[in-house]
Every structure is written in structure tokens, then in C-alpha cells.
Amino acid sequence: MCGIVGLFLKQPKLEPELGALLSQMLDIMCDRGPDSAGFAVYGGGTPGFVKLTLRGPAGTDFAALGAEIDHPILARDTHGVLSVPVAEEATVRAALARLAPAVKVVGAGARMELYKEVGLPADVAKRFKLEEMSGTHAIGHTRMATESAVTTDGAHPFSTGPDQCLVHNGSLSNHAGVRRLLAREGVAVTTENDSEVAAAYLTYRMRGGDTLGEALEHSLGDLDGFYTFVVGTESGFGVLRDPIACKPAVMAETDDYVAFASEYRALAGLPGIETARVFEPEPAKVYFWDRAA
Amino acid sequence: MNLSLKPAAAEGETLVDLATTPLRELNGALHKLAADTNQTLWKIANPAGRHAIAAGLDVPVTVEIDGPVGYYCAGMNKQARVIVHGNAGVGVGENMMSGFIHVKGDASQAAGATAHGGLLIIDGNASARCGISMKGIDIVVKGSVGHMSAFMAQAGTLTVLGDAGEALGDSLYEAKLFVRGSVASLGADCIEKEMREEHRALLAAKLEAAGLLGEVDMSEFRRYGSARTLYHFHVDNVSSY
Numbered sequence: 388m389c390g391i392v393g394l395f396l397k398q399p400k401l402e403p404e405l406g407a408l409l410s411q412m413l414d415i416m417c418d419r420g421p422d423s424a425g426f427a428v429y430g431g432g433t434p435g436f437v438k439l440t441l442r443g444p445a446g447t448d449f450a451a452l453g454a455e456i457d458h459p460i461l462a463r464d465t466h467g468v469l470s471v472p473v474a475e476e477a478t479v480r481a482a483l484a485r486l487a488p489a490v491k492v493v494g495a496g497a498r499m500e501l502y503k504e505v506g507l508p509a510d511v512a513k514r515f516k517l518e519e520m521s522g523t524h525a526i527g528h529t530r531m532a533t534e535s536a537v538t539t540d541g542a543h544p545f546s547t548g549p550d551q552c553l554v555h556n557g558s559l560s561n562h563a564g565v566r567r568l569l570a571r572e573g574v575a576v577t578t579e580n581d582s583e584v585a586a587a588y589l590t591y592r593m594r595g596g597d598t599l600g601e602a603l604e605h606s607l608g609d610l611d612g613f614y615t616f617v618v619g620t621e622s623g624f625g626v627l628r629d630p631i632a633c634k635p636a637v638m639a640e641t642d643d644y645v646a647f648a649s650e651y652r653a654l655a656g657l658p659g660i661e662t663a664r665v666f667e668p669e670p671a672k673v674y675f676w677d678r679a680a
Numbered sequence: 681m682n683l684s685l686k687p688a689a690a691e692g693e694t695l696v697d698l699a700t701t702p703l704r705e706l707n708g709a710l711h712k713l714a715a716d717t718n719q720t721l722w723k724i725a726n727p728a729g730r731h732a733i734a735a736g737l738d739v740p741v742t743v744e745i746d747g748p749v750g751y752y753c754a755g756m757n758k759q760a761r762v763i764v765h766g767n768a769g770v771g772v773g774e775n776m777m778s779g780f781i782h783v784k785g786d787a788s789q790a791a792g793a794t795a796h797g798g799l800l801i802i803d804g805n806a807s808a809r810c811g812i813s814m815k816g817i818d819i820v821v822k823g824s825v826g827h828m829s830a831f832m833a834q835a836g837t838l839t840v841l842g843d844a845g846e847a848l849g850d851s852l853y854e855a856k857l858f859v860r861g862s863v864a865s866l867g868a869d870c871i872e873k874e875m876r877e878e879h880r881a882l883l884a885a886k887l888e889a890a891g892l893l894g895e896v897d898m899s900e901f902r903r904y905g906s907a908r909t910l911y912h913f914h915v916d917n918v919s920s921y
Contacts, residue, residue: 632808652750
């Protein structure tokens with residue numbers, strides 16, 4: 388099954404509550420996917436700086452690691468976030484790889500932070516204190532593993548480009564072929580998960596000049612299988628379902644937000660849901676919102 | 681059972697708040713009702729998209745649900761009237777045997793799937809596979825239906841005031857399809873058929889049951905049905921199977 392949720396705020400007033408709202412949505416989707424969970428939050432950023440989200444083994448001393456690389460790391464359970472000037476990104480990444488090879492950079496971008504772990508989604512959200520986070524938009528995933536193992540690497544979201552992330556409900560049937568295409572094009576896919584291939588495909592298209600909307604449009608022709616995707620970029624939020632619409636999806640839109648969930652239950656607690664426009668996204672139709680536009 | 685019910689607002693009326701009463705208790709209480717029960721009107725608050733609300737009923741009572749419901753609402757319904765003041769999730773009225781279901785919003789996929797009888801009215805749109813494998817139910821959708829609607833539909837009627845998506849009536853048996861708007865494409869073995877007097881009478885009866893007779897222009901509907909070329913295996917049809 389898997390459960391996916393997303394919340395894109397159109398107005399600043401709900402920004403302080405973003406994490407709390409997403410956390411509640413994720414909790415309700417626990418019974419669609421109890422294996423692992425993850426989420427990406429687009430919070431504040433500093434111009435000229437890149438935010439790196441790190442993931443380490445349990446017990447990683449992020450404070451000590453931060454001191455060693457001369458950049459403070461904000462620790463959240465097994466993850467840590469640091470902000471470095473863009474010019475220093477490569478140096479910092481190299482230093483991290485040298486000093487703490489077990490620590491991986493799982494997300495990078497001007498504003499995105501990305502957290503994921505195995506375990507019950509409600510517990511995962513609590514461990515990372517999702518309810519305290521603020522931002523403009525966020526996506527989340529609760530996983531029922533089918534195509535690959537229950538590991539943190541197999542958890543969603545997948546981020547394969549700066550400020551880009553994707554959550555997926557479904558399974559791709561041609562991910563091996565697309566993986567080979569991406570390898571030839573020099574796009575790295577680091578796990579065996581089919582959903583990472585979808586994320587990397589979008590990165591590949593956007594690297595070639597597509598907007599997110601155009602990249603999603605191309606996915607319809609190039610990605611085969613069952614999917615509902617919810618994707619985030621620095622300022623945008625997209626939704627795409629395969630032409631058969633095998634996987635469920637429901638959306639709600641008000642003046643304040645656009646929300647996505649696998650089931651209406653996850654939307655039921657959102658403010659103003661009683662008067663929201665609730666609709667089912669159509670198959671093979673790209674939905675895309677952008678705050679910058 | 682310890683059903684936490686509010687005092688009845690009127691004789692025969694039972695109020696259940698799903699924010700405080702577990703769904704299992706509500707459905708258990710509905711299943712226990714005797715055929716001659718005096719509790720003939722059930723008003724359900726705060727459904728919050730829960731699944732299988734009022735599924736498996738077999739008594740002539742009315743259940744009014746105040747808000748959106750999740751999957752399989754009123755599934756397997758027999759005799760009951762179920763009214764949803766909101767949207768319905770996947771499989772509303774699946775395998776209904778008789779009775780009446782009225783969704784006052786949109787319905788998700790597979791509305792009325794495999795249902796043998798009764799009437800399902802959807803005020804908004806129904807998405808993909810509406811009436812899939814229907815076996816005798818009458819479905820009236822005031823909006824549009826998605827792709828593969830009435831797939832393998834065997835008996836009953838599907839009346840759509842709006843448009844139909846791709847592959848309408850694919851591998852259709854004897855269900856009768858009436859569509860007022862456009863049809864994106866017809867599925868294998870589904871063809872447009874002549875609207876004769878008997879079909880106009882049938883359509884009028886279904887529109888009347890849905891309270892729509894006189895509200896819409898009957899001449900705008902077109903009828904679709906089975907070409908009956910797939911009933912038996914024939915090698916010339918192999919590419920259609």
C-alpha cells in the first residue's frame with residue numbers, strides 16, 4: 388500500500404504549524420505503511436548558503452563532528468542539519484566523508500531538510516520532532532515495503548538533486564531500464580529502490596532544462612508501472628498519477644493551502660477542511676503549484 | 681456492548697458521533713437491528729473519512745452520514761437507505777444487493793462495483809471504474825465518470841449526466857449505459873445503440889427514481905451497450921481479449 392501526504396502552504400500564516408499538520412497526517416497514514424517513514428520540510432534558508440541533511444548511525448555525535456568541521460550541526464536523533472556557504476559545500480562534503488564515513492548526506496538544498504528512518508511512522512515523526520518544524524511545504528511517506536528491503540535507505544522521500552524530493556506509492560515495472568539510461572547520463576541512483584529511479588529521472592529531466600511540470604509530463608511516457616508521485620522543489624509542489632490510476636489519491640485546496648493524501652482520513656484534521664475543495668486528481672494529469680510564480 | 685449514544689433527538693432517531701464512538705460499535709449496532717426496529721433513522725457525525733461505515737446493513741433503516749466517508753461505505757447494502765453528506769472514497773456501495781445510497785459529493789473509484797441491485801446516486805463526479813462488473817444495480821451520476829466505467833458490467837443501468845472517460849463499457853455484457861455528455865472512447869465490444877421507446881422509458885424510470893425527471897432533456901442522452909462479439913471465444917476477436 389504505502390501512504391503519502393503533502394502540504395503546500397499558499398499563505399505564510401500556517402507556516403509555523405506546517406510540521407504539526409504534516410505530523411498528524413503522517414500519523415493517520417501509519418496503517419497504510421508501518422515499515423518506515425520519512426518526510427522533507429522546506430523551511431528557512433540563508434541566501435548564499437546550502438543546507439545539508441546528514442544521517443548517521445544511532446549515537447552519532449553530531450556536536451563533535453560539527454566542531455571538527457568548524458560548522459555547527461543541529462542534531463535531530465540520527466540526523467543532523469548544517470548550513471554552509473555554497474562555495475564551501477564541496478570542501479565540507481569531503482571533510483565529512485573523511486572524518487565520518489558512516490555519515491551520509493541525504494539531502495541538500497537552499498531550504499530542504501529530509502528525515503527518514505525505519506519504524507512506525509508515528510514514532511519516526513516524534514523522534515525527529517516533526518511537529519515543531521515550520522516551513523512553506525512538506526511531503527511525507529509511510530512505507531509498506533514491496534520492491535526492496537526494509538532499510539533506511541529504502542525509506543522515502545528520495546532526494547536526487549538540490550531541494551528536490553519525491554515520495555511514491557506504487558511500483559515501477561521499468562525501473563531497471565530507466566536506471567541504465569540514468570547511469571549512461573551520469574545521474575547517480577544509490578539504492579535498489581524503484582522510487583529513487585523516479586526521483587532521479589525527474590532530476591535528469593530538470594537538469595536538462597525541464598520545469599518540474601514538464602519533467603512530470605515526460606514521466607508519463609517514460610515511467611511504466613503504478614504510481615502516485617508527490618514531489619517537492621524549492622518553491623514548488625507537484626502531483627502525478629499513472630494513467631490507470633491504480634493508487635489512491637485525494638486532494639484538498641483552500642485559499643491557504645493545497646493538501647494531498649492517499650486517503651481522505653489524513654486530510655480530515657486540516658484547518659478549514661469543511662469548506663475546502665476536495666477532489667480526486669485525475670489520472671495522467673500533472674498538477675503543479677509554485678510559490679515563486 | 682457499551683455504545684455511547686447521545687439521547688435520541690426525536691422518536692426513532694439515533695445520533696452517533698464517530699469522534700467518540702468507535703466505528704466498530706456503530707456497525708455492530710446497525711448489524712444487530714431487528715427487521716422491525718423502531719430505530720429507523722441513524723445520524724452519524726464526524727465520519728472523517730473512516731472506512732466501511734454502514735457496511736453490511738440488512739434492515740430497512742435510514743443512515744445519514746454528515747461528512748466525507750472513506751472506502752467501502754455502505755458496501756453490501758441490503759434494504760437500507762444511506763445518505764452521505766460529503767464525498768465517498770473507493771468502492772462506495774460495492775456489492776449492494778438492494779436499497780438506496782445517495783452520495784451528495786463526489787465518489788472515488790469503483791463506485792457500485794459488482795452490485796446486484798438497489799439505486800446509487802452520486803451528485804458529483806465518480807472517478808475511474810464506476811460500476812465495474814455491476815450485476816443489476818442502477819447507478820445515476822449527475823457529474824462525470826472516469827475511465828473504464830462499467831467495465832465487464834453485466835446487468836443494470838449506468839446513467840451519466842456528464843461525460844464518460846476512456847474505454848466506457850469495456851467487455852460489457854448486458855448492462856445498459858446512458859450518457860448525456862461526451863464519451864472519451866468506447867471499450868472493447870461496447871457500441872452506441874439506438875435509443876428506442878423502451879430505452880427512453882427505462883431511462884425515464886431511472887431519472888425519476890433519482891428525482892431528475894423533467895430536470896434534464898432526455899433527448900440529449902445516448903445509449904451504449906454490448907456488441908456481443910466477445911461472449912464466446914472467436915479467434916477473429918483474439919486481439920480484443
